[in-house]
Amino acid sequence: MFLVRKHYLSGISIMYVTHLYCSSCNSHYAPRRLHNLCNCGKPLLVAYDLDRAATTLTQEALRDRSPTLWRYAEVLPVNDPAHCVTLGEGMTPLLKADRLGQSLGLQHLYIKDEAQNPTASFKARGMTVAVSMAKELGVKTLAVPSAGNAAGALTAYAAKAGLEVYIFMPQDTPKANIIECQQMGAHVTLVDGLITDCGKIVAERKAAEGWFDVSTLKEPYRVEGKKTMGYELAEQLGWELPDVILYPTGGGTGLIGMWKAFDEMERLGWIGSQRPRMISVQAAGCAPIAQAFESGLTTGVEIINARTIASGLRVPKAIGDFMMLAILRQSGGTAIAVTDEALLAGVKLIGATEGIFAAPEGGACIPAITHLIEQEKLDRDERIVLFNTGSGLKYLEAFSD
Template sequence: MNVTHLYCSSCNKSYAPRRLYNLCVCGKPLFVAYDLNRAAASLTRAALATRPATLWRYAEVLPVDHPANRVSLGEGMTPLLNAERLGQELGLNHLYIKDESQNPTASFKARGMTTAVSMAKELGVKKLAVPSAGNAAGALAAYAARAGLEAFIFMPQDTPQANLIECQQNGAHVTLVNGLITDCGRIVAEQKTAAGWFDVSTLKEPYRVEGKKTMGYELAEQLGWELPDLILYPTGGGTGLIGMWKAFDEMEQMGWIGRHRPRMVSVQAAGCAPIVQAFEAGLPAGATIANPHTIASGLRVPQAIGDFMILHILRQSGGTAVAVTDAALLTGVKRLGSTEGIFAAPETGACVAALQQLIDQGKVDRDERIVLFNTGSGLKYLEAFSRV
């Protein structure tokens, strides 16, 4: 629709639109560029009031040309909940929960897969493959089934049962791997050419991040076009954080918001904290974790391909990176549930624990507007809670 080209997030090399790509020739992720002046002619803040409550309300800044190719299950426009009781307990006056568990497939991964699968359909792809710690696999299985495409999924053997069953019931081809998500990714990379798969791994194709960025658009819309002061986001691959930052830049270019940006906080598990280690060491890219361990499967990513972007965003925003123990993140889940009635994923519990750390360190003002992302439902992680 308004796509002008694709460009490398690192070397800035330009690519023609409407073709299949994975990474840039330099090995870094590709992003989609838009004619934002043209987009802004019809995509106005006033126009949004009449549009359906899905992420496709922002169609002018999404990559799909033809509406018939949108593969949708009604994703997006998740509620932004005023967490008054948890806020009172923490001594905060303006705490909000962006509840991504209310997406189809019960996690924020639905956002990325709706755009990735829609573009795959539009560009003639028949077979999709992904390595996943769980929720991305479930989302791909659902959206591929909706589109009539084949999904080939590689997950670690200890992936939560809910994710495995979800994929199987949605007709995906599932392979369990004795290893980590990085081992699953290696298998996809080695076999995709011979098998005829298109790889939709995190940030290894240009379109998942486009769906994830709509969290930034929604956040601005729901807060009356003023961004919050602080955003806490659980970080494995980091696509959501990167996508929101892209959305903020696009909105500024369209004249919707000013230059103010939230302080972005990347939250990880103590047993797998490559971004935290790199941030604290002043490194430009993430560390590699040799033996990652955490019950929060979405955080068990020993090295993220977009680590250099995540670190840049944290520093540019004046934010930080925080690691919490598994015990602390489980306490965070219960704390959120008992105060707000939200049964959240362990990754979200990590954000609750991280927020407490920041408060204890005097890094948060009680009158700041703070948004904590619940990236998925706790129902996907019952084994993690049964071990307690």
């Protein structure tokens, strides 16, 4: 059934990509070539011929497809299924959280448990697609700056593909991330600085070293993998979307990806025009999106001295911030910053009521929900989905008691 290599579309070209386009200036680029950013410096996104995709990608066809994100192959950019580098990622469970909901006073609360992905985080989704495309386009060596989980995921998929990887992480990245990369054969450099400093090193050295830069939104395909969270939510809820989505936001690829998926699904005729309110959850010590949202800005200001135990949220300046802010406003959502103390209490509440040892980033959704309830911005009977983006096992230092 889902012996992964025995691909249900094996041998058939499944590539319906028409072109790439800039998320800011709308310049077009040809598919099937290596791209990083647009000439204007902003991220590129992938466009599909959805009419053609719809001829084989039907809700009925999905019945017989493997429970991985590659079930949506027609809206993913890989041309030859033989290039799919997969570890069984995606189609993570959407769990009804009745005990947690009860303790918060909510009737229809769900947790999308991304810890059940390979490498125990949602980063697997972006990297399975980015590495598959890198392989298809002939790349041999990859490099990435990472807060931790992206490094582990990139290392895993690169190892599976037989590609070389260079990882740059802040030196205070949780040990689990460092060890998993070392055990899977990556070249790991720990940097005295933040993820933005790591990104600068990759940018400076990549040309001379021959590295392909897989930084968040600096290549066009990680967001394509992340968007499958949006497809899965709809499929798991019987082709309806929830009323509210709480999403812990660092680089924000998932937020941008899900919004893109909703648009594609509407054009495929699978959903209507209604959208969830998108709630960006950040840490008080590094909340560029929440601050910009509050101030009415359309981009984020770089945070100085960014600090939070939720290392995935420690992104002082995100290249896709302008897209995130537009989505939050368009959806009628908001952005909320929570303290480390509150997000750690959130981890414990999720654990004790739902049996999920959540990442601190997932835990951050709990005080965010409390805040929304206090502000009367959530109805008790709305369908609310919170994302647990990874496993608490990757953050043992955060839980010292």
